[in-house]
Amino acid sequence: MEKEPEEIIASDYDVIVVGAGPSGCEAALAAARAGAQTLCLSINLDMVGYPTATPVLVDDSDDRRHALLAELDGFGAELPGLLHTDGISGRDGVAGRVLVDRRRLGLAWKEQLESEEGLALRQALVTSLIPGKSGWKLETKLREHFTARAVVVAAGTFLNGRVIDAGETSPGGRWAEIPANYLAKCLQMQDIKLVDIWARTSPRLSSRGIDEKLLGDPRLRRDGEQLGEVLAFTLETDGNRTGQLQALRQNKGLTQAWITRPSYSILHLGLAAEQAGKNLEVIGKPGLFFAGRAAGSCNYTEAAALGFIAGINAAHRAGHGAASQPLSFSNTLVGQLLNRVAHKDIRPVTVRIDDESGC
Numbered sequence: 042m043e044k045e046p047e048e049i050i051a052s053d054y055d056v057i058v059v060g061a062g063p064s065g066c067e068a069a070l071a072a073a074r075a076g077a078q079t080l081c082l083s084i085n086l087d088m089v090g091y092p093t094a095t096p097v098l099v100d101d102s103d104d105r106r107h108a109l110l111a112e113l114d115g116f117g118a119e120l121p122g123l124l125h126t127d128g129i130s131g132r133d134g135v136a137g138r139v140l141v142d143r144r145r146l147g148l149a150w151k152e153q154l155e156s157e158e159g160l161a162l163r164q165a166l167v168t169s170l171i172p173g174k175s176g177w178k179l180e181t182k183l184r185e186h187f188t189a190r191a192v193v194v195a196a197g198t199f200l201n202g203r204v205i206d207a208g209e210t211s212p213g214g215r216w217a218e219i220p221a222n223y224l225a226k227c228l229q230m231q232d233i234k235l236v237d238i239w240a241r242t243s244p245r246l247s248s249r250g251i252d253e254k255l256l257g258d259p260r261l262r263r264d265g266e267q268l269g270e271v272l273a274f275t276l277e278t279d280g281n282r283t284g285q286l287q288a289l290r291q292n293k294g295l296t297q298a299w300i301t302r303p304s305y306s307i308l309h310l311g312l313a314a315e316q317a318g319k320n321l322e323v324i325g326k327p328g329l330f331f332a333g334r335a336a337g338s339c340n341y342t343e344a345a346a347l348g349f350i351a352g353i354n355a356a357h358r359a360g361h362g363a364a365s366q367p368l369s370f371s372n373t374l375v376g377q378l379l380n381r382v383a384h385k386d387i388r389p390v391t392v393r394i395d396d397e398s399g400c
């Protein structure tokens with residue numbers, strides 16, 4: 042006899058992670074490795090671990106993300122090892138710059154999650170997250186119900202995400218992806234304070250319209266070896282496509298440039314500093330953790346760092362493994378990042394540079 046779906050799919054977990062960007066991936070792996078039965082739910086399983094905007098994970102030799110990655114390696118996080126996998130990361134003419142092949146990195150994350158013992162990965166849009174008897178109750182858009190002792194919200198730029206494109210604002214978690222509006226509303230209705238956070242990505246150009254000599258220019262980055270697209274890294278443009286193209290064509294060697302993907306901005310909600318506990322647990326909401334961009338961090342590496350810490354602490358809250366010790370992070374960039382998430386009102390926060398004001 043055919044089984045009812047409820048009998049096939051477990052619905053009660055130690056830890057549920059909402060989102061599978063770098064923060065969700067690290068959180069899910071860390072929780073499962075601590076012994077917690079873990080479920081990771083994400084809107085689109087083709088986008089697992091995918092670097093949203095840029096193939097540049099570390100800018101140059103002075104970028105403190107080198108040190109952050111070394112710390113994460115020491116703590117046992119996944120990202121540093123993935124970056125050493127053949128074909129995923131590379132270097133270019135700029136000393137210390139780390140570039141990734143975004144598609145390969147995404148696939149590598151997905152393979153790790155799929156092969157981890159005690160971890161299930163599923164495609165679903167989480168629409169509701171409310172306290173239950175011994176933890177948290179989640180509902181998805183397809184009316185599935187799950188419970189967990191602890192939950193990590195690693196929803197990236199999707200909470201009430203709004204794409205700003207050629208002066209118009211429309212709902213979107215990233216360009217052409219659905220936002221997580223119900224979840225944002227549900228969190229706000231529980232008096233969890235969320236604040237607006239902004240990000241912008243540079244345009245991508247066809248490599249065909251670019252003077253060959255310019256392809257080695259530090260402002261232009263090939264976006265994956267197999268593709269004919271180039272990210273115009275520091276050549277920020279604004280406005281509609283025509284305006285962006287005109288601005289780009291002012292640059293030497295780009296007079297024939299052609300935009301394949303215009304630049305766009307995104308505005309989304311993330312946890313307010315006053316609501317963030319030191320171990321990424323939401324103040325006054327035991328068992329609820331935030332990580333990555335949804336917790337107010339700036340970039341891919343920092344999102345992974347926060348995900349790793351949130352995953353360990355969520356597993357601990359669910360009765361598995363030891364909590365991460367804030368003391369062991371003193372004098373580390375991870376500690377500084379956690380501190381800024383909990384105390385710095387202006388979002389996003391970063392430790393990429395010494396200056397506290399920039400992202």
Ligand SMILES: Cc1cc2nc3c(=O)[nH]c(=O)nc-3n(C[C@H](O)[C@H](O)[C@H](O)COP(=O)(O)OP(=O)(O)OC[C@H]3O[C@@H](n4cnc5c(N)ncnc54)[C@H](O)[C@@H]3O)c2cc1C
Pocket residue numbers: 059060061062063064065082083084085088089090091092093094095165166167168195196197198199200214215220221224240241242305306307332333334335339340341342344345
């Ligand atoms: C326009 C733009 C420009 C950016 N520029 C840069 C940059 O230059 N450099 C940089 O390092 N970073 C940049 N970022 C930030 C980038 O988002 C982060 O670096 C990194 O991807 C954040 O990781 P994350 O895991 O927190 O979130 P994301 O990578 O955004 O992942 C979030 C995941 O959560 C899932 N999700 C969301 N809501 C739900 C839900 N309700 N139910 C189930 N799943 C859900 C999504 O499907 C997604 O997979 C930019 C982002 C955008 C959108």
